Amino acid sequence: MKLFLALLVALMAVPATAQTALPPAPYADRQIADPALERKAKALMETIRCLTCQSQSIADSNASMAGDMRSEIRERIMAGEQPEAIRSWLISRYGDWVSYEPTAAPILWPLWAAPLILLALGLFLLRGRIRRKGKA
Numbered sequence: 581m582k583l584f585l586a587l588l589v590a591l592m593a594v595p596a597t598a599q600t601a602l603p604p605a606p607y608a609d610r611q612i613a614d615p616a617l618e619r620k621a622k623a624l625m626e627t628i629r630c631l632t633c634q635s636q637s638i639a640d641s642n643a644s645m646a647g648d649m650r651s652e653i654r655e656r657i658m659a660g661e662q663p664e665a666i667r668s669w670l671i672s673r674y675g676d677w678v679s680y681e682p683t684a685a686p687i688l689w690p691l692w693a694a695p696l697i698l699l700a701l702g703l704f705l706l707r708g709r710i711r712r713k714g715k716a
Contacts, residue, residue, distance in 0.1 A: 607654035608647030624663040
C-alpha cells in the first residue's frame with residue numbers, strides 16, 4: 581500500500597516539474613536594434629489583445645502566446661511589412677476579437693446604433709412625461 585501511495589505521489593508531481601520542449605520565441609523579449617522599427621512594433625503590440633490573458637495587450641502580457649505574437653510582429657516589421665498588414669493577418673488568423681481597435685463591419689452596425697436608438701427613445705418618453713405634467 582505504501583508503495584502504491586508513493587507511486588501515486590510521484591506521478592502527480594511529474595506535471596509540476598514539466599518544462600516545455602520549445603525554446604522561447606527569439607524576439608519575444610528582445611527589442612529590434614532600429615529604434616524606429618521598434619516603436620512601430622511596440623505601437624502595434626499595444627493594440628493587440630493577448631489571447632491567453634484577454635485583459636492585457638501582448639505588450640504587457642507575460643504569457644508564452646503573447647511572447648510568440650510579439651516575436652512574430654517584430655520579425656515581420658524587420659522584414660518590411662507594414663503594421664496594418666500585420667494587424668490584418670492577425671485578425672484573419674485569430675478573429676476580430678484580437679484587435680483592440682473596433683471595426684466598422686456591417687454586422688456590427690446594430691451594436692453601434694443601439695445606444696443612439698435607446699437615447700432617442702428615452703428622450704421621447706421624457707418629452708411625453710413633461711408634456712403630461714404641464715397639462716395637468
